[in-house]
Amino acid sequence: MPLTANRIVWLKTLIHLVSLGFAANMVWLVLSNKFGADPVDGITHYTGLAALNTLIVTMLVSPIAKYTRQGLLIRCRRVLGLYSFFWASLHLLTYLALDLTFNFSLLGTEILSRPYLTVGAVCWLLLFALSVTSFARIQRKMGAKWQKLHNWVYLVLVLAPIHFYWSSKSELLEPSLYFLLAISLLLIRWKTLKRIVLNPILKRG
Numbered sequence: 001m002p003l004t005a006n007r008i009v010w011l012k013t014l015i016h017l018v019s020l021g022f023a024a025n026m027v028w029l030v031l032s033n034k035f036g037a038d039p040v041d042g043i044t045h046y047t048g049l050a051a052l053n054t055l056i057v058t059m060l061v062s063p064i065a066k067y068t069r070q071g072l073l074i075r076c077r078r079v080l081g082l083y084s085f086f087w088a089s090l091h092l093l094t095y096l097a098l099d100l101t102f103n104f105s106l107l108g109t110e111i112l113s114r115p116y117l118t119v120g121a122v123c124w125l126l127l128f129a130l131s132v133t134s135f136a137r138i139q140r141k142m143g144a145k146w147q148k149l150h151n152w153v154y155l156v157l158v159l160a161p162i163h164f165y166w167s168s169k170s171e172l173l174e175p176s177l178y179f180l181l182a183i184s185l186l187l188i189r190w191k192t193l194k195r196i197v198l199n200p201i202l203k204r205g
C-alpha cells in the first residue's frame, strides 16, 4: 500500500499523540508517586531513555523507507528528530533544575569534570544544532553545508549509548544492547559513512 501525502499527515499526528502520551504518562508516574518519594532519578531515566529511543526510531526511518520503497516516509524524520531533542532537553532540564537547583556554574563544572556528562553535553549540543537548522528555509540557505552538519547525527547515535553505558553503575546489558543497535544502524549506512568519514581521511593521508 503506497503512502500518500495524506497518510503521512495521519502518521505525523500519530507521532505527536504517542509522544505526548509518553509525556503525560511521565507526569502521571510522578504525581502518583510511582517514581518513589524522590522522583529525580526516575524522571532522569525516563527522559534519557525517551531521548535515546526517539533517536533510534528517527534513524530507522531512512532504512525502512528505502527497503519498503516508501520514499514519503522520510517526511516523518524531522518531527521524530525534534522529539528526540525535546526529550534530551527535558532530561538536561531535570538534571539542572532538580539535581543542581539551577546552579549554572556547577553545571559547567560537572560537565567538564565528569566524562559521561561531557559526552551527554556533546550529544545535546549536536541535537540542538540539528534542531535549529531543521527548518526548510534554513536548509535551503545552508545549501551543501546543511547535509555536512546533519551528518553529525551519526556521532550522536554512537555517543548517546556511551553516555548511557558510562552513567550506569550496575546495569550494563541495556546500554550494551543500545550500543549494538547504534552500530547496526551505522553499518546499514556503511557506504554513506565511508564517503563522509573514511574518504576525506584517506585523501588527507
Ligand code: HEM
Pocket: 044, 045, 046, 047, 048, 049, 051, 052, 055, 088, 091, 092, 095, 117, 120, 121, 122, 123, 124, 127, 160, 163, 164, 167, 168
Ligand atoms: C548536557 C546533557 C546531558 C546531561 C547533563 C545528562 C545527565 C544525565 C544524568 C545525570 C544521568 C543519570 C546518571 C545516574 O543514573 O546517576 C543520565 C543518564 C542517561 N542519559 Fe543523559 N544527560 C545529558 C544528555 C543526554 C542525551 C543527549 C541523551 C540521549 C540522546 C541522554 C541519554 C541518557 C540515558 C539513556 C541515560 C540512562 C538512563 C537510565 O539510567 O535508564 N543524555 N544523563
